[in-house]
């Protein structure tokens with residue numbers, strides 16, 4: 001009997017499995033709107049000019065291939081924290097923010113889950129928005145936390161269920177952990193307004209909840225890295241000791257380089273030092289130390305004013321192209337095709353994704369009949385649309401809902 005005879009076949013990943021199905025499809029009209037990865041107007045992956053420039057500068061400096069420290073490239077983690085918290089952040093200027101490099105956003109979330117499971121003394125419960133990024137549940141469950149949900153999306157309005165959100169956070173046991181998408185909520189594309197964020201901050205304070213921000217799209221949502229960091233910075237200004245997971249996969253296009261950071265706001269430099277030492281103890285047996293090249297690229301961009309502003313322009317360019325696809329798709333569905341249903345959410349939603357409202361039956365039919373691939377929950381990556389395929393996509397949706 002083989003050692004592995006009891007191993008069952010597991011289901012394909014709800015997001016990455018879509019790309020596998022797309023790749024297997026030979027129809028030339030096929031469109032992949034599954035994975036949240038930016039594509040330019042020719043449907044091609046996009047390496048930012050600032051990234052290419054940074055790599056040239058790096059190559060010229062002939063860097064070695066030595067191990068990074070357990071918590072990664074120190075200049076990079078300092079600059080990543082500055083990007084998120086801002087230059088006038090009190091804990092940052094006081095040297096009280098513990099930061100470690102991570103294996104992109106997923107790695108940051110996993111370090112956070114593991115650290116909280118081991119050191120957060122008040123609860124082992126984490127509340128995720130319903131729905132949330134598919135990988136959040138396995139990450140935190142495998143970290144040893146109990147995963148619960150708070151209402152977030154209102155199917156009727158295809159918008160935020162703010163009353164449900166407030167009620168669920170108010171009903172959560174005190175000091176529970178609550179995961180918050182800082183901007184560009186995945187999969188819904190629905191974000192709280194700044195006023196709503198202020199109310200959420202008050203409830204989190206009232207219930208002594210622990211806010212864990214996932215900021216995987218800073219700059220990519222509105223085109224402004226400052227605007228997209230509003231919730232994170234507001235919470236810190238309000239005195240919350242947040243945890244923060246950052247990803248540079250989307251906003252720097254460093255997907256496969258796996259560049260991210262995890263940070264915790266502590267009370268003071270001495271406490272930060274103790275937290276740093278425990279972060280190292282969590283990370284060392286996990287993967288010892290992080291990949292070098294991507295962090296060097298990100299650090300070069302964040303550390304050079306000219307490259308930094310070139311990068312900000314490029315992030316805005318990606319955000320703007322997605323917004324133009326939203327407007328174009330809305331126009332096709334409502335004016336050209338007069339597709340039945342309400343489509344305003346295609347425009348009002350923000351970031352990489354649009355939660356179309358299409359059901360599993362319709363998404364299945366779109367894949368089989370129209371060779372249009374999206375996740376079963378009807379989420380589409382707007383970045384997968386371009387001038388060459390958006391009309392075909394709109395016609396396919398029109399056929400699927402009629």
Ligand SMILES: Cc1[nH+]cc(COP(=O)(O)O)c(/C=N/[C@@H](CC(=O)O)C(=O)O)c1O
Nearest residue numbers: 015035036104105106133186214216247249
């Ligand atoms: C909210 C959120 N947080 C973290 C991540 C992790 O990204 P990383 O590449 O580890 O930095 C992703 C990736 N989301 C897209 C890709 C994926 O599922 O891995 C997606 O939703 O398609 C998120 O959408």
